[in-house]
Amino acid sequence: MPDKSTIHLVVNNKHYELMIGKDIIPSDTLAETLRNHLGLLGTKISCDEGACGACTVILNGKAVLSCTILTVECNGVNITTIEGLEDPKTGRLHPLQQSFIDHTAFQCGFCTPGIIMTVKALLDKNPDPTENEIKEALSGNFCRCISHYEVLKAVTAVIKGGKYDK
Amino acid sequence: MTNNYRYIGKDTPRKDARDIVTGRAEYLDDVRLPHMLIGKVLRSPLPHAEIRSIDVSKAEALPGVHAVLTYKDVPDATWGIPNHMRLLDKKVRFVGDAVALVAADTTEIANHAVERIRVEYEPLQACYDVDEATQPGQPPLYDQYPDNVIPQITKLLQNVIKGDVDKGFAEADEIIEGTGFYECFPNPLPPEPPGVIAYWKNPDKLVAYVATQSLGLNKYLAQPFFRMADTQFIATQCGGSYGTKNANLTPIGYAAELARATRRPVKIYYTKEEHLAAYSLRLSCRINARVGIKNDGTVTAVTGEWIVNTGSGSEAGPHEIAVGCGELQLALRCPNWDLRSKLVVTNRAPTGIVRGYGGQELESSILPIMGMAMEKANVDPLDFFKKNFVRVGDEYFWRNGIKYIYRGIDFSPAIDNGAARFGWEEKWKGWGKPMSVHGNKRRGVGVGIHCNADVGEDHSEAWIKLTPDGRALILVAVSEAGQGQRSSLCKMAAEVLNLPLEHVNMSFPDTDGNPFEFALVGSRGTYTVGKAVIEAAEDARRRLLELASPVMNLKPDELETEDGYIFEITNPDNRIPWRKATGIVRTVLGQGRFSEDFTLSNFLVTFVEVEVDTTTGMVKLVNVVNSAGCGQVIAPACLEGQLHGALGAAGLDTAIFEGGMLDPSIGRMMNSNMIDYKWRTFNDLPEFSTLTQDTPMPSHRFHAVGVGEIATSPGPSAVLMAVYNAIGVRIMDYPFTPDKVLKALSKIR
Numbered sequence: 001m002p003d004k005s006t007i008h009l010v011v012n013n014k015h016y017e018l019m020i021g022k023d024i025i026p027s028d029t030l031a032e033t034l035r036n037h038l039g040l041l042g043t044k045i046s047c048d049e050g051a052c053g054a055c056t057v058i059l060n061g062k063a064v065l066s067c068t069i070l071t072v073e074c075n076g077v078n079i080t081t082i083e084g085l086e087d088p089k090t091g092r093l094h095p096l097q098q099s100f101i102d103h104t105a106f107q108c109g110f111c112t113p114g115i116i117m118t119v120k121a122l123l124d125k126n127p128d129p130t131e132n133e134i135k136e137a138l139s140g141n142f143c144r145c146i147s148h149y150e151v152l153k154a155v156t157a158v159i160k161g162g163k164y165d166k
Numbered sequence: 167m168t169n170n171y172r173y174i175g176k177d178t179p180r181k182d183a184r185d186i187v188t189g190r191a192e193y194l195d196d197v198r199l200p201h202m203l204i205g206k207v208l209r210s211p212l213p214h215a216e217i218r219s220i221d222v223s224k225a226e227a228l229p230g231v232h233a234v235l236t237y238k239d240v241p242d243a244t245w246g247i248p249n250h251m252r253l254l255d256k257k258v259r260f261v262g263d264a265v266a267l268v269a270a271d272t273t274e275i276a277n278h279a280v281e282r283i284r285v286e287y288e289p290l291q292a293c294y295d296v297d298e299a300t301q302p303g304q305p306p307l308y309d310q311y312p313d314n315v316i317p318q319i320t321k322l323l324q325n326v327i328k329g330d331v332d333k334g335f336a337e338a339d340e341i342i343e344g345t346g347f348y349e350c351f352p353n354p355l356p357p358e359p360p361g362v363i364a365y366w367k368n369p370d371k372l373v374a375y376v377a378t379q380s381l382g383l384n385k386y387l388a389q390p391f392f393r394m395a396d397t398q399f400i401a402t403q404c405g406g407s408y409g410t411k412n413a414n415l416t417p418i419g420y421a422a423e424l425a426r427a428t429r430r431p432v433k434i435y436y437t438k439e440e441h442l443a444a445y446s447l448r449l450s451c452r453i454n455a456r457v458g459i460k461n462d463g464t465v466t467a468v469t470g471e472w473i474v475n476t477g478s479g480s481e482a483g484p485h486e487i488a489v490g491c492g493e494l495q496l497a498l499r500c501p502n503w504d505l506r507s508k509l510v511v512t513n514r515a516p517t518g519i520v521r522g523y524g525g526q527e528l529e530s531s532i533l534p535i536m537g538m539a540m541e542k543a544n545v546d547p548l549d550f551f552k553k554n555f556v557r558v559g560d561e562y563f564w565r566n567g568i569k570y571i572y573r574g575i576d577f578s579p580a581i582d583n584g585a586a587r588f589g590w591e592e593k594w595k596g597w598g599k600p601m602s603v604h605g606n607k608r609r610g611v612g613v614g615i616h617c618n619a620d621v622g623e624d625h626s627e628a629w630i631k632l633t634p635d636g637r638a639l640i641l642v643a644v645s646e647a648g649q650g651q652r653s654s655l656c657k658m659a660a661e662v663l664n665l666p667l668e669h670v671n672m673s674f675p676d677t678d679g680n681p682f683e684f685a686l687v688g689s690r691g692t693y694t695v696g697k698a699v700i701e702a703a704e705d706a707r708r709r710l711l712e713l714a715s716p717v718m719n720l721k722p723d724e725l726e727t728e729d730g731y732i733f734e735i736t737n738p739d740n741r742i743p744w745r746k747a748t749g750i751v752r753t754v755l756g757q758g759r760f761s762e763d764f765t766l767s768n769f770l771v772t773f774v775e776v777e778v779d780t781t782t783g784m785v786k787l788v789n790v791v792n793s794a795g796c797g798q799v800i801a802p803a804c805l806e807g808q809l810h811g812a813l814g815a816a817g818l819d820t821a822i823f824e825g826g827m828l829d830p831s832i833g834r835m836m837n838s839n840m841i842d843y844k845w846r847t848f849n850d851l852p853e854f855s856t857l858t859q860d861t862p863m864p865s866h867r868f869h870a871v872g873v874g875e876i877a878t879s880p881g882p883s884a885v886l887m888a889v890y891n892a893i894g895v896r897i898m899d900y901p902f903t904p905d906k907v908l909k910a911l912s913k914i915r
Contacts, residue, residue: 106183109186135851138849142840
């Protein structure tokens with residue numbers, strides 16, 4: 001019989017074992033576990049009800065809202081968060097991160113990790129999306145400073161420059 | 167644009183860019199202090215009631231609960247302008263008003279404890295509208311304001327009264343009367359909710375981590391509330407503010423009182439529902455005005471009453487009215503005024519400091535009436551605004567009631583450049599006339615302007631420390647809320663000291679380790695803090711060259727510094743590193759100060775094109791041009807982002823779909839979540855151009871003033887004008903949702 005008291009998951013290529021009742025409680029969302037238990041504070045919680053995209057992470061290749069997923073549902077999944085994009089050995093930034101810097105594609109920056117993860121999930125599947133496909137992918141990401149135009153420029157530059165590789 | 171500067175006007179990566187894109191930037195919710203407790207607030211389900219009794223015993227008995235506070239347990243202190251709001255009171259004044267505070271080990275326990283508090287209320291009749299609130303017999307929200315009107319504050323500009331309005335109306339070719347409504351109660355809604363962590367270091371020193379755009383303002387507003395206790399305010403990276411995190415007084419108060427009771431750090435971090443339903447909304451305005459105009463577009467008289475609904479409390483209402491009264495005079499030259507304000511409290515959520523600060527609200531409600539006057543006089547609105555914005559030598563009363571004379575630049579090129587980019591001449595077909603009609607799609611254009619002399623408000627101090635290793639540290643209490651100001655100040659100092667930008671950094675943003683600095687408000691940072699930093703850098707440079715003088719056996723004015731070296735101007739090969747001049751055991755400190763100056767202004771003109779679908783009533787924003795006048799641009803990409811900000815922060819979209827929906831039968835906000843509260847998404851972006859006029863401004867060494875704040879302000883009235891031109895019917899109350907458009911077209915009742 002499989003052990004139902006422990007959740008095994010991989011986050012940023014690192015394996016974690018979380019005991020229900022000890023490390024997590026059944027009502028913990030993935031966003032809460034990432035932030036409060038794994039110390040991955042780059043994933044932001046803003047609306048906490050699946051409406052703003054700030055908490056977006058990549059789960060088994062798909063951009064998901066980590067505030068609407070329970071950690072107990074995550075047994076066996078593979079997750080990438082914003083902390084997983086830098087090259088851990090060289091510290092080299094992911095081309096999307098570098099392009100966001102080069103284009104000042106943020107103001108307050110609170111929504112930026114969620115936006116970058118949403119775009120990464122899109123480009124991983126479709127490295128040459130149209131502008132409408134980028135906009136559609138980002139339609140659930142709230143940015144109140146209005147850095148949308150700079151974000152689109154930053155993403156387009158990565159695609160056009162052929163710099164994208166997973 | 168090219169210039170001879172090394173950094174000014176050139177794009178350089180924001181200093182915090184790497185932290186932001188890697189998720190390392192530390193926001194309030196990322197701060198974890200040892201022994202920190204979580205604070206939660208019990209909020210009122212009723213819009214207006216006396217508390218008959220509160221029983222907290224079941225909450226206190228819950229394991230993991232460390233304190234439960236009610237109105238009986240907090241100091242009898244009030245805040246707001248004027249002071250009138252208690253942290254917790256025996257009365258509740260809106261749905262969501264605070265009733266009790268809990269501190270517990272975890273969020274779950276705190277929420278559970280909140281549910282276990284029993285309260286008996288004596289309901290009172292509630293009011294949400296300014297007319298209702300001022301009816302005889304309406305129970306007052308505050309005993310001291312029996313008619314629900316907050317008295318005017320005499321040391322602030324609360325009315326615009328000058329000249330002779332009778333004479334002005336006698337000179338007018340046309341006289342128009344009308345009522346404008348900007349009563350949508352939108353929320354600027356930064357993505358990061360309001361939050362504070364507070365603890366008491368000694369019995370009497372309050373330490374507070376705050377998500378804020380203005381450290382100094384947080385501290386100086388809060389200090390009297392804590393009986394002038396010593397305070398240290400520490401800024402975290404701020405996830406958006408748009409004015410709303412300038413004061414933060416309620417969360418500061420909650421966290422500080424719970425921390426006092428528990429002797430532990432307490433974090434208050436609002437949920438999005440609390441943020442939407444119970445935190446700093448934009449002021450609501452209604453204006454009844456009479457305008458005299460000549461056929462050449464000269465305004466001869468303005469009279470009227472500006473009625474402001476501040477909700478259940480006024481964080482800054484009279485001050486916002488004062489700034490609005492000042493800003494209107496900059497946008498509208500007129501010799502004869504009698505415009506009086508009235509500030510009314512109602513049982514809606516309290517309003518607070520918001521981007522646009524009085525001026526956006528006043529202009530959004532009065533410029534449409536001006537539009538009616540322009541139409542009657544058959545004046546093109548572009549010609550009208552060009553004729554009537556502030557010129558050098560013009561006098562105006564500013565927010566403190568004192569008269570100033572404008573000494574800045576002429577902003578006509580900003581209007582001309584914006585009009586050319588937008589294609590105003592081709593698109594403007596006359597008042598009430600669409601630019602184009604294709605079946606049920608009618609397009610119209612509109613324009614609005616805004617000016618603000620708060621670019622030089624209040625005082626700033628900065629120090630700069632030069633270290634022997636060729637680095638400079640700017641000591642200034644400036645936080646980062648998205649404007650990029652911490653990076654821009656580094657550019658200014660690096661320019662003066664001719665240092666590599668990576669060798670110029672900012673001190674940790676707190677109020678203990680830095681000199682006085684007021685706030686990043688009113689687009690003031692570029693001019694005021696900028697000038698203090700420039701002066702400090704110049705002072706430090708002078709002292710450095712004085713130290714080098716005896717070492718190099720040359721007079722200071724024969725020396726120059728570059729990249730951490732000092733050299734002889736006529737023989738640059740004769741050079742020494744800073745450390746040879748200073749020794750390795752010395753700090754060179756420069757000091758700078760800025761004193762308030764209300765004689766300059768920034769400028770923004772917004773052009774919009776909208777498409778109205780006459781079948782569905784939908785208003786679609788097609789094109790926006792924001793053309794700004796702010797002198798030399800310091801950081802072009804940061805400014806461009808701020809100008810795009812017109813679409814956020816309860817700005818332009820308050821004319822199209824944004825606002826707080828209240829159910830008047832129960833007083834509850836019906837859309838206090840981010841699905842029902844409408845915001846602009848990535849797949850609904852209009853074409854958007856930004857322009858800046860680079861005429862040097864007589865401000866400081868780099869000839870700049872800020873302009874970011876007002877990006878949102880001219881938009882609503884421009885949209886109103888555009889919708890009118892598209893459909894030929896003027897809708898005077900924002901936002902122009904499909905139901906209002908279809909009603910205006912007589913398609914529904």
